[in-house]
Amino acid sequence: MEKYFHSVTLDEDKCMGCTNCIKRCPTEAIRVRNGKARIINERCIDCGECIRICPYRAKKAITDEFSCIEKFKYKIAIPAPTIYGQFKPEISRNRILNAFKAIGFDDVYEVARAAEYVTYATRKLVLDDASPKPLISSACPAVVRLIQVRFPSLIDNLIKLESPMEVAAKIVKKKAAEKKGIDPSDIGAFFITPCAAKATSVKAPYESKKSSVDGVISIKDVYLKLISSMDRSNDTELLTKAGFEGIRWANSGGEGLAVGTDRFLAVDGIHNVISIFEEVENDKIENVDFIEALACTGGCLGGPLAVENLYVAKTRIKKHVDDAKALKDDRQPLETYDENMVWTEEIAYKPVMKLDNDIREAMRKLEALEIINRGLPGLDCGACGAPSCRALSEDIVRGIAVETDCIFKLREKVRDLASQMKELEDRRPPVMGNDKG
Amino acid sequence: MADGLMKLHYEIPADDLTYAGEASSSVKKVLVQLGINPVQIKKAAVSMYEAEINAVIHGHGGAADIEIGNGRIFICIEDKGPGIPDLELAMQEGWSTASDEVREMGFGAGMGLPNIKRYADKLDIETETGKGTKVMITVMYPNT
Ligand SMILES: Nc1ncnc2c1ncn2[C@@H]1O[C@H](COP(=O)(O)OP(=O)(O)OP(=O)(O)O)[C@@H](O)[C@H]1O
Ligand code: SF4
Ligand code: SF4
Numbered sequence A: 001m002e003k004y005f006h007s008v009t010l011d012e013d014k015c016m017g018c019t020n021c022i023k024r025c026p027t028e029a030i031r032v033r034n035g036k037a038r039i040i041n042e043r044c045i046d047c048g049e050c051i052r053i054c055p056y057r058a059k060k061a062i063t064d065e066f067s068c069i070e071k072f073k074y075k076i077a078i079p080a081p082t083i084y085g086q087f088k089p090e091i092s093r094n095r096i097l098n099a100f101k102a103i104g105f106d107d108v109y110e111v112a113r114a115a116e117y118v119t120y121a122t123r124k125l126v127l128d129d130a131s132p133k134p135l136i137s138s139a140c141p142a143v144v145r146l147i148q149v150r151f152p153s154l155i156d157n158l159i160k161l162e163s164p165m166e167v168a169a170k171i172v173k174k175k176a177a178e179k180k181g182i183d184p185s186d187i188g189a190f191f192i193t194p195c196a197a198k199a200t201s202v203k204a205p206y207e208s209k210k211s212s213v214d215g216v217i218s219i220k221d222v223y224l225k226l227i228s229s230m231d232r233s234n235d236t237e238l239l240t241k242a243g244f245e246g247i248r249w250a251n252s253g254g255e256g257l258a259v260g261t262d263r264f265l266a267v268d269g270i271h272n273v274i275s276i277f278e279e280v281e282n283d284k285i286e287n288v289d290f291i292e293a294l295a296c297t298g299g300c301l302g303g304p305l306a307v308e309n310l311y312v313a314k315t316r317i318k319k320h321v322d323d324a325k326a327l328k329d330d331r332q333p334l335e336t337y338d339e340n341m342v343w344t345e346e347i348a349y350k351p352v353m354k355l356d357n358d359i360r361e362a363m364r365k366l367e368a369l370e371i372i373n374r375g376l377p378g379l380d381c382g383a384c385g386a387p388s389c390r391a392l393s394e395d396i397v398r399g400i401a402v403e404t405d406c407i408f409k410l411r412e413k414v415r416d417l418a419s420q421m422k423e424l425e426d427r428r429p430p431v432m433g434n435d436k437g
Numbered sequence B: 001m002a003d004g005l006m007k008l009h010y011e012i013p014a015d016d017l018t019y020a021g022e023a024s025s026s027v028k029k030v031l032v033q034l035g036i037n038p039v040q041i042k043k044a045a046v047s048m049y050e051a052e053i054n055a056v057i058h059g060h061g062g063a064a065d066i067e068i069g070n071g072r073i074f075i076c077i078e079d080k081g082p083g084i085p086d087l088e089l090a091m092q093e094g095w096s097t098a099s100d101e102v103r104e105m106g107f108g109a110g111m112g113l114p115n116i117k118r119y120a121d122k123l124d125i126e127t128e129t130g131k132g133t134k135v136m137i138t139v140m141y142p143n144t
């Protein structure tokens, strides 16, 4: 694996260098150079903001192609709960799940069900007086990475439990190996995702050495296939296992409600998440034991790889939640899950904003940065390719930009040069007579 | 920057809670860029934030002067406000003279000064009734 894998990448051919994306990025990870956007890899948290804002669709999220399922003999789809919000309300959850079998999967297991296991484990931690409060959900990988680069003091507050996606993959692969006697190496679990950050998580996990998920396929890429298989699939096999609490995870607030404490706060949209984390860092959040923080506006339903409009999808999820509530009593018996869900790897602070390893050198750079910044116009126009004048000053002291990248500075320089040239022109060589006489 | 010492100065506007906390959040950014350890950043940022807010709501505004270097972050927040008549009482958890209006904005729990005491490695407060208050916070960081 390369040092920094990112799902979010740039399509050079489509990028017009318009600078729309540079200001939206929560970690100032984008610069425009030679007319093309560049993502600074170690800063990107895969939040997908730049995908949403780009008017030319030049930012994309890399996921696996559908054909990747062919690498395994036994193929299992593990769809994110967001999937239920993508289809017409009259299509039942069971019919959606059966459609996965119709398009080539041997089995399907709801990540929503695994979300319920994660909820049970979370509930225990939240009730435990010994855990640091407020606890912060780690369900959204973009939020975990945000904490790593911008809020290191909150690393301790993160709930270090595997995500529902990982838990789902483990459960269903184990079950297939045990019940069907299939060789584990022949079983592939494929996450069907609205999320770029999850794709990164599978290829470059932070919570363990290797992900249990074998491929990540975007909802966009299976959507049409599923639609055209909805009729063919004759909705006979009962595949639904999740209750309403797991399904509701797709929505912002869903995970928080499931944890079952009044002392929870749910925030969505990466810029709102940042404001809340700033308040937590300042000890300004009171009476909150659990924070659900999702990078996408509206939660995963607003994920960059979802097909349906967020608000339409919200209404649809509500119907599925209500249906599941009504069914609650004759739900299939819950299989028990006692596996350890705790992360096996530690996550560390990534000091990407640090100016230098040597603090004295960092001070010198910071002072130079302030002086440069004072000389810039302060318009944050973005024409230099950096998100703000301050960010350009930072790039200059880091040695990756020069002052004349600023068009105002460039004009100043040109004007100076012009007046110098004029002055030179006025001077005549002595042989032609000196004007000073 | 003389002797590896970095000095910063910020004005703290009076009574405007919408922008209150800007100085401490700028200092936090500086500490991050200098590569100071997150634990020390949190200590310095939270204690400065509380002192800054106090200067805004109780002290009619003032100024913040910060010195960073040689293993030490020194924060001095000074105002020319009414001063604190009984400092011992003010240091107690839950003691507050904040108005209802201020409380509605989420301040006035009487936790600011106790929090500063908790986070600062060293705390000195000079205050005189009718003259003003000077809060001096020191946070040490491993000097590598
Ligand atoms: N700079 C100051 N000038 C005048 N009085 C002050 C100043 N700082 C604190 N005080 C007094 O000390 C009291 C306690 O301060 P403290 O910061 O602990 O609580 P608070 O500001 O009232 O509430 P909180 O900080 O929890 O929002 C204040 O209510 C105020 O009466
Ligand atoms: S995905 Fe988010 S963090 Fe990464 S470059 Fe885009 S906006 Fe920035
Ligand atoms: S909110 Fe959901 S879809 Fe969006 S980045 Fe986080 S986990 Fe992915």
Ligand SMILES: [Mg+2]
Pocket: B050, B053, B054, B108, B111, B112, B113
């Ligand atoms: Mg206070």
